[in-house]
Amino acid sequence: MVYLIMAKKFIPTPPCLLPKKDPRYKRWLKSLRKRPPPWCTGKTKENCPGLKKMSDTFKREKIDNFKKWREKARTQGLIPASYPPFKKDEDLAFLVGIALGDGNIYRYARTEELRISLGTDKPKLIDYTSKVVEKVFNKKPHIHHPKNINMVKVSVYQKNISKRLGVPAGNRRYSTIGIPYWAWKYKRLLLACLRGLYEAEASLCIHLPTCTYNFAFHNRNEKLLHDVYLALIKLKLHPEVRPIAIRLRRRDEVKYFEKLINFRQYDAG
Numbered sequence: 266m267v268y269l270i271m272a273k274k275f276i277p278t279p280p281c282l283l284p285k286k287d288p289r290y291k292r293w294l295k296s297l298r299k300r301p302p303p304w305c306t307g308k309t310k311e312n313c314p315g316l317k318k319m320s321d322t323f324k325r326e327k328i329d330n331f332k333k334w335r336e337k338a339r340t341q342g343l344i345p346a347s348y349p350p351f352k353k354d355e356d357l358a359f360l361v362g363i364a365l366g367d368g369n370i371y372r373y374a375r376t377e378e379l380r381i382s383l384g385t386d387k388p389k390l391i392d393y394t395s396k397v398v399e400k401v402f403n404k405k406p407h408i409h410h411p412k413n414i415n416m417v418k419v420s421v422y423q424k425n426i427s428k429r430l431g432v433p434a435g436n437r438r439y440s441t442i443g444i445p446y447w448a449w450k451y452k453r454l455l456l457a458c459l460r461g462l463y464e465a466e467a468s469l470c471i472h473l474p475t476c477t478y479n480f481a482f483h484n485r486n487e488k489l490l491h492d493v494y495l496a497l498i499k500l501k502l503h504p505e506v507r508p509i510a511i512r513l514r515r516r517d518e519v520k521y522f523e524k525l526i527n528f529r530q531y532d533a534g
Contacts (some may be wrong), residue, residue: 306320313507316377348425353447355457361445363394365489368436370427377426377434381419385410388462391417393531438485443492459496460526462489479512479520500506500525 280293310317323330327411338344352355364370368381379398383391393409398406398421406421427434431445444462446470448454461484470479482493497504502522513519522528 266325294522297534349421349427351401353454354403356397356456357430358445358448358457359461360394360397360401361432362458362463363465364430364461365437365443366462366484368432368465370430370432372434376422376424378420378422379430381424383417385415385417387529389531390529391419395419404480425509440486441488443488444496454495455499456526457497460528462493462528463528468527469519469528471519476516478514478516478519480519481507482511483509483510485509489504497522 280290283290283293285291295419299431305316308316310320318321322328325427335344339346348413352454358442361412363381364379367383371378381398383394384392385407394513395406395408398419402421402423404421404423405518406419409418409420410416411418431442433440433442443460444455467480467482469482471477484488484490490506490509490511494504497511502518503515505514513522
């Protein structure tokens with residue numbers, strides 16, 4: 266009887282899977298710096314004829330080279346299989362308000378982007394807004410601080426953002442979309458939406474020597490200004506109407522409304 270003994274073939278461990286303290290991993294990581302960049306670095310369909318031809322061919326032949334990856338990612342729960350409507354709660358109302366003020370929605374070929382631009386002088390508002398975006402989208406937003414600009418961009422990518430938020434994409438200068446209808450049904454939702462709008466577009470000025478109070482919401486969209494005016498009237502306040510602003514000037518009303526919407530208060534976030 267003859268026994269055949271098969272020797273086990275030795276398969277080396279890839280360097281990327283080695284422990285980070287391993288000398289072999291460190292040598293491999295150092296060697297990456299000497300490698301030339303990938304051939305596609307800096308190339309797009311606009312500046313590379315080869316990529317444009319490849320993209321046009323894929324579109325013409327209706328080739329989806331990410332189909333298998335997308336199906337596998339959906340089964341593993343890495344990407345959602347569908348995008349249901351958002352839950353209409355206070356977080357969504359606040360997000361709609363701040364999106365109507367300091368936000369913008371960009372449409373791309375396969376997705377949409379919600380981008381909210383906030384000043385760096387309000388770091389707590391940036392943190393609070395990021396947490397609200399993560400709650401609503403169930404996805405951590407990307408926070409980008411451009412160089413030499415006192416502004417931070419909080420952005421998130423997903424499909425059908427405009428439709429589910431009820432906020433139109435692009436320029437909203439002459440849009441007829443204001444405070445959403447569902448926010449008018451309950452006072453807590455209306456206050457949350459007003460808070461988002463005021464955090465984005467309002468200014469609070471108090472001059473004690475002259476006892477001057479001015480809580481003003483600034484915007485150039487007539488529909489949004491009108492909705493804010495109606496909301497303040499519904500709260501039994503007495504707003505003043507200006508061409509691009511709605512103002513509260515009475516001392517007691519300014520203090521009351523500031524506390525009512527928790528203006529510039531983010532401890533609960």
